[in-house]
Amino acid sequence: MAVEMMRLILKPAGADEATAAAKQIWVDLAVDSETGQSTGPFPAWGRVGDWQQPGTLVPFTLMMDGRMDTGIYASDDQRSDVLEIRKADLGEGKTIVLKSGSDTSNYVIESLKPLIG
Numbered sequence: 110m111a112v113e114m115m116r117l118i119l120k121p122a123g124a125d126e127a128t129a130a131a132k133q134i135w136v137d138l139a140v141d142s143e144t145g146q147s148t149g150p151f152p153a154w155g156r157v158g159d160w161q162q163p164g165t166l167v168p169f170t171l172m173m174d175g176r177m178d179t180g181i182y183a184s185d186d187q188r189s190d191v192l193e194i195r196k197a198d199l200g201e202g203k204t205i206v207l208k209s210g211s212d213t214s215n216y217v218i219e220s221l222k223p224l225i226g
Contacts, residue, residue: 133158190209
């Protein structure tokens with residue numbers, strides 16, 4: 110198994126440019142280059158939002174079950190969002206589902222690039 114540290118940038122499917130920027134998700138995680146899937150047992154790190162709109166920025170730890178843990182100051186509801194990326198096929202243009210309570214949103218992988226190299 111060959112593992113690479115990758116940065117994925119996901120944008121909400123069908124969103125206008127301003128909304129897509131404010132809700133984009135960046136995730137740094139280990140990817141098995143043979144299967145194209147996220148590997149573990151390590152958590153991954155990321156953030157939601159746009160650097161140019163500080164009020165939109167929310168850092169998180171992506172747990173192995175896909176929960177986006179936004180930290181001690183978040184409510185239980187805020188820490189229960191699930192990004193279904195752990196067993197997904199990872200590649201540019203692929204769709205990833207974000208579950209927030211009973212709501213789901215589709216995100217598209219805009220880019221997938223090595224962190225080192």
